Amino acid sequence: MALLLxxxxxxxxxxxxxxxxxxxxxRMLPVVGSLHLAVLMVALRxxxxxxxxxxxxxxxxxxxxxxxxxxxxxxxxxxxxxxxALRADRDSRIFCVSLLSFLGxxxxxxxxxxxxxxxxxxxxxxxxxxxxIYFNHNRRSLEATWKYLLIGSVGIALALLGTLFLAYxxxxxxxxxxxxxxxxxxxxxxxxxxxxxxxxxxxxxxxxTKMGLAPLHTWKPDAYGETPGIVGALLAGGVTSCAFLAxxxxxxxVVAAGEGRFAQELLVGxxxxxxxxxxxxxxxxxxxxxxxxxxxxxHMGILVFGIGIGGLAAKFALFxxxxxxxxxxxxxxxxxxxxxxxxxxxLPHVTGxxxxxxxxxxxxxxxxxxxxGLPPFAPFISEFNIAAGALTGGHxxxxxxxxxxxxxxxxxxxxxxxxVVFGTPSPQRVRTHYSxxxxxxxxLIVALCLAGLLGVxxxxxxxxxxxxxxxxxxxxxxPRQVRLLPAPEAQHD
Amino acid sequence: xxxxxxxxxxxxxxxxxxxxxxxxxxxxxxVIQGILLGLIPLAMxxxxxxxxxxxxxxxxxxxxxxxxxLLRRALREVHIHREVDPYIGYTVSLMLCxxxxxxxxxxxxxxxxxxxxxxxxxxxxxxxxxxxxFLVLVSRRKALTQVVGYLVLENGIYLFGLLLVEEMPMLVxxxxxxxxxxxxxxxxxxxxxxxxxxxxxxxxHLAELKD
Numbered sequence: 001m002a003l004l005l006x007x008x009x010x011x012x013x014x015x016x017x018x019x020x021x022x023x024x025x026x027r028m029l030p031v032v033g034s035l036h037l038a039v040l041m042v043a044l045r046x047x048x049x050x051x052x053x054x055x056x057x058x059x060x061x062x063x064x065x066x067x068x069x070x071x072x073x074x075x076x077x078x079x080x081x082x083x084x085a086l087r088a089d090r091d092s093r094i095f096c097v098s099l100l101s102f103l104g105x106x107x108x109x110x111x112x113x114x115x116x117x118x119x120x121x122x123x124x125x126x127x128x129x130x131x132x133i134y135f136n137h138n139r140r141s142l143e144a145t146w147k148y149l150l151i152g153s154v155g156i157a158l159a160l161l162g163t164l165f166l167a168y169x170x171x172x173x174x175x176x177x178x179x180x181x182x183x184x185x186x187x188x189x190x191x192x193x194x195x196x197x198x199x200x201x202x203x204x205x206x207x208x209t210k211m212g213l214a215p216l217h218t219w220k221p222d223a224y225g226e227t228p229g230i231v232g233a234l235l236a237g238g239v240t241s242c243a244f245l246a247x248x249x250x251x252x253x254v255v256a257a258g259e260g261r262f263a264q265e266l267l268v269g270x271x272x273x274x275x276x277x278x279x280x281x282x283x284x285x286x287x288x289x290x291x292x293x294x295x296x297x298x299h300m301g302i303l304v305f306g307i308g309i310g311g312l313a314a315k316f317a318l319f320x321x322x323x324x325x326x327x328x329x330x331x332x333x334x335x336x337x338x339x340x341x342x343x344x345x346x347l348p349h350v351t352g353x354x355x356x357x358x359x360x361x362x363x364x365x366x367x368x369x370x371x372x373g374l375p376p377f378a379p380f381i382s383e384f385n386i387a388a389g390a391l392t393g394g395h396x397x398x399x400x401x402x403x404x405x406x407x408x409x410x411x412x413x414x415x416x417x418x419x420v421v422f423g424t425p426s427p428q429r430v431r432t433h434y435s436x437x438x439x440x441x442x443x444l445i446v447a448l449c450l451a452g453l454l455g456v457x458x459x460x461x462x463x464x465x466x467x468x469x470x471x472x473x474x475x476x477x478x479p480r481q482v483r484l485l486p487a488p489e490a491q492h493d
Numbered sequence: 494x495x496x497x498x499x500x501x502x503x504x505x506x507x508x509x510x511x512x513x514x515x516x517x518x519x520x521x522x523x524v525i526q527g528i529l530l531g532l533i534p535l536a537m538x539x540x541x542x543x544x545x546x547x548x549x550x551x552x553x554x555x556x557x558x559x560x561x562x563l564l565r566r567a568l569r570e571v572h573i574h575r576e577v578d579p580y581i582g583y584t585v586s587l588m589l590c591x592x593x594x595x596x597x598x599x600x601x602x603x604x605x606x607x608x609x610x611x612x613x614x615x616x617x618x619x620x621x622x623x624x625x626x627f628l629v630l631v632s633r634r635k636a637l638t639q640v641v642g643y644l645v646l647e648n649g650i651y652l653f654g655l656l657l658v659e660e661m662p663m664l665v666x667x668x669x670x671x672x673x674x675x676x677x678x679x680x681x682x683x684x685x686x687x688x689x690x691x692x693x694x695x696x697x698h699l700a701e702l703k704d
Contacts, residue, residue: 154643157646281704
C-alpha cells in the first residue's frame with residue numbers, strides 16, 4: 001500500500017511523458033489524482049499499525065499531511081485540463097510529468113520513516129517543481145526559477161547538514177543506525193544536546209526556506225507571482241506542507257529529548273516575524289499574485305507560531321494546514337482566472353473583476369474573506385483557537401501580537417482585493433477571450449465548500465487522526481508502537 | 494598521509510576560490526576540492542570498507558570530473574572568462590573568508606566530539622567550507638560562479654558527512670551525491686536558458702522582479 005501510493009503517480013508521470021496527445025495527458029491528471037486519493041482512503045485505515053522498524057509507512061502525522069496534499073492535488077488536477085486547453089500554445093508534457101512526480105515524491109516524504117529518506121524526497125520535490133515555475137518560458141519566469149532553485153537548494157543543503165547533525169547527536173549518544181523516527185523519539189534522552197540543538201536550528205533554517213518563513217522567503221513572491229495559478233496553489237499548499245512535515249519530524253525528536261522550550265521560542269519568533277514581514281509587504285501591493293505569496297508567508301508563520309505555542313494551538317496549527325491548503329487553492333486558481341481574463345496581474349489594469357468574470361470574482365472575494373478568518377470557514381476555527389491557545393497558555397504578549405497582526409493583514413489585503421473585485425474599470429484594461437466556464441470554476445467551488453464544511457463539521461475519524469498527529473508532534477510515540485519497541489540497548493561511553 | 498594535511502589543503506583552496514576573478518580558475522578549485530575530498534576517507538584509514546571505496550570513487554568521479562566537465566562546457570558556450578564587479582570585492586571576500594574560518598574553529602570547539610575523532614579537523618573544516626561556499630554564492634554575479642559556490646557549500650556538508658561515513662547507510666550517501674548531480678544538472682539547464690534569453694549568464698539581468 002505504501003509503495004502503491006508512491007509508484008502510482010510516478011508510473012503515471014512516466015506514462016504522461018510517453019503519451020503523444022496533450023489532451024490525453026491533461027485528462028490523466030484528474031484520473032491519477034482521484035485514484036491516489038482513493039488508495040489513500042484505504043491506507044488511512046491502517047495508520048495505527050505501522051511497524052516500528054518500517055522504512056516506509058503512514059503514521060498519523062504523515063497520513064494527515066498526505067491527506068491534505070492529495071485533496072489539494074485533486075482540486076488542481078480537475079482544474080488542469082481546462083487550463084491547459086487555454087494554454088494550448090505551450091507544451092504540456094513537462095508540466096504534467098512534473099505535477100505527477102511531485103505527488104509521488106510527496107507520498108514518499110509523508111511515508112518516510114528515516115530522516116535521510118525524508119530529506120531526499122524533499123530535495124527532489126524542489127527539482128521537479130522548478131520546471132513548473134518556468135512554465136511560461138519568458139524572462140520573468142526564468143528569473144523566478146533561478147531564484148527558486150538557488151535559494152531552495154541552499155536551504156535544502158542546510159537541512160541536509162541538520163540531518164547529519166541529528167545523526168551525529170544519535171551516534172554520540174550511542175544510538176546507531178537505522179535511525180528511524182520512532183527509535184530516535186523513544187531514545188531521545190540519549191541524544192547529545194548541543195548537536196541536537198544545532199540540528200534543529202539548521203533544519204528550521206533549511207526547511208523554513210522551503211516553507212517560505214521570513215526572512216528566508218525571498219524566492220516566494222517571485223515564484224508565486226510568475227507561475228500559473230495552478231502551480232501557485234500546489235506550491236502554497238503542497239510543497240510548503242511537505243517542508244513543514246519534515247520540520248515537525250525533527251521538532252518531535254527535540255521535544256521528546258526535553259529541549260522543547262528552546263525550539264518553541266524559535267518557532268514563535270519565526271512565526272511572528274513572518275506575519276509582520278508579510279503584512280508590511282502586503283500594504284499597497286499592486287500585484288495581486290505577489291500579494292497571495294505574502295499571504296502564504298503569513299500562513300506559514302501562523303503554522304509555526306501555533307506549533308511553538310503548543311497544546312490546543314499545536315492541534316489547530318495542524319488543522320490550519322488543511323484550511324490553508326483548501327482556501328489557497330481557491331485564491332490562486334481564481335486569481336489565475338482573473339489574470340487570464342485581463343492579461344495582467346497588477347492593479348491599475350485589473351479592476352472590476354466581479355463584472356467581467358463574476359464567478360471568479362466572487363470566489364476571489366470569498367477566498368480572501370475565508371483566509372482572513374471569516375466564520376464559518378475553516379481558517380476562522382484554526383486562527384481563533386491558535387489565538388485562544390496562546391492567550392490562555394501564558395503567552396499573552398505573543399497572542400496579542402498574533403491578533404493585531406491578523407487584523408493588520410486583513411486591512412492590508414482588503415485594499416488590494418476590493419480594488420481588483422469591485423474597482424471602477426480602468427481605461428487601460430485589456431480584454432481577452434477568456435470567460436468563466438464550469439470547468440475553470442467548479443473545482444474552486446468544491447474547494448471553498450470543503451473549507452466551509454470543515455469549519456462547521458469535523459468528522460470523528462479525522463479528529464482521532466489529528467489527535468494522534470499532535471501527540472507525534474509532541475514527541476510521544478504511538479502506544480501500540482511502544483509495546484513493539486525493543487528493550488533499551490546497553491549504553492557505552 | 495594524514496587526513497589533516499588534506500583538510501588543510503581544502504581550506505587553502507577555499508582562499509584561492511574567493512580571491513580569484515577568473516571563472517576557469519574557480520572551476521579548477523572545484524576539481525581540486527573534489528579530488529581532495531575523495532581522498533580524505535582513504536587517509537582516515539577507512540579504505541577497508543567496500544561501500545566507502547565506492548563513495549571515494551563516486552566523489553572523485555562526480556565532484557572532481559563530471560560536474561566540472563558540465564561547468565566547463567557551459568563556460569565554453571557563453572564565452573565569459575572573468576567575474577567582473579562582484580557584489581563583495583576580492584580583498585573583502587578574502588578577509589571574510591579568513592574570519593569565517595577562524596569562527597568555525599571556535600564554533601567547532603564548542604561542540605562535543607566522540608573520542609577518536611577529536612584530533613581530526615573535519616568539523617571546523619566543514620563549517621569553514623560551508624561558509625566559503627555561501628560567501629561565493631551571495632557575492633558573485635555570474636550564474637556559473639554561483640553554482641560553484643553551491644558546490645563548495647555542498648563540499649562542506651560532505652566533509653561533515655565523513656565523520657559519520659562508517660555508520661551511515663549507502664542510501665544517504667548516494668542520496669547526497671545523486672542530488673548534487675541532479676541539482677547541478679537542472680541548474681545547468683537553467684543557465685542555458687538564461688544564456689539564450691539574455692545572451693549572457695550575468696544574473697544582474699535577473700533583477701526585474703521586486704517590490
